[in-house]
Amino acid sequence: MAELNIQADSVTKGYRERLTEGRWAMAHLVHVWHERNGWSHKVLPALAETLDLGRVHNSQISNLRNGKLASPGPEVFLALGQANAVLHAGLESIRARLGEVHPELLEVLAAGAEPLRNARGEALGAGDLLEIFVGLAPLPPGFDWRIEADEGASLSAALAEHLCGGQSWRQCRDQVMAAYPASKSQRRERFAEVMAGLRDYSAEELDGELLDLHATHQALGGSSRSGAEGFLAELRQKAKGMTAGTQGT
Structure with missing residues (x-):
């Protein structure tokens, strides 16, 4: 079925369009992966070099995130895969090695080391990443929420209203912050600012935060039956209601 879909798609989509879409899909994937783990663009190159997994430069990761790396060599996908x-195997298998030769990297990974997985829970390999980059495979589950750039402000407001249950931030702060699972101080400060109405999440930031925001929703007693995608739909519905209420006043 997948082969038939690709063949049918190739009738209406030229290879240049497919490559462009794939490059931006990879940019989104790499950006959200880093956002969720709280990584800088130096983490994966350092991991690859330290464990002799392949060679990928800081600038290549940065350009992948920005959709500017048009023709990466196979060694890039090998290193990332x-x-x-x-990471999929877990930090315990590399803890001793990193603790010996790169303790700073171990500290970073201990705070965030979620791998990329497919729908079956398997780690994405070099071939999977290459297929995404050239537009032959879709993004894995959880990485394509399709949050538009102009949704950031309305979804941020809906999120604050939802998690606080209509209370002021001063009233709900301790409970909500305790429910928010991210440990990195930068992410926690950003989350608190959004909840207090001091700033909004961008669409890309929401992409990276959504799983933890859904976990916060669950920790506060919210339903988990529809998963993160259902939670996003709920926020969108609330945002529409808040916008309609504002326009009606």
Whole structure:
């Protein structure tokens, strides 16, 4: 079925369009992956170099995130796939090695080391990443929420209203912050600012935060039956209601 879909798609989509879409899909994937783990663009190259997994430069990761790396060599996908496999296996298998030769990297990964997985829960390999980059495979589940750039402000307001249950931030702060699972101080400060109405999440930030925001919703007693996608739909519905209420006053 997948082969038939690709063949049918190729009738209406030229290879240049497919490559462009794939490059931006990869940019989105790499950006959200880093956002969720709280990584800088130096983390994966350092991991690959330290464990001899392949060679990928800081600038290549940065350009992948920005959709500017048009023709990465196979060694880039090899390094990313190997690094992802290591993360999928868990930090315990590399803790001693990193603790010995790169303790700073171990500290960063201890705070965030979620791998990229497919719908079956398997780690994405070099071939999977290449297929995404050239537009032959879709993004894995949880990485394509399709949050538009102009939704950031309305979804941020809906999120604050939803998680606080209509209370002021001063009243709900302690409970909500305790429910928010991210440990990185930068992310916690940003979350608190959004909840207090001091700033909004961008669409890309929401992409990276959604799983933890859904976990916060669950920790506060919210339903988990529809998953993160259902939670996003609920926020969108609330945002529409808030917008309609504002326009009606």
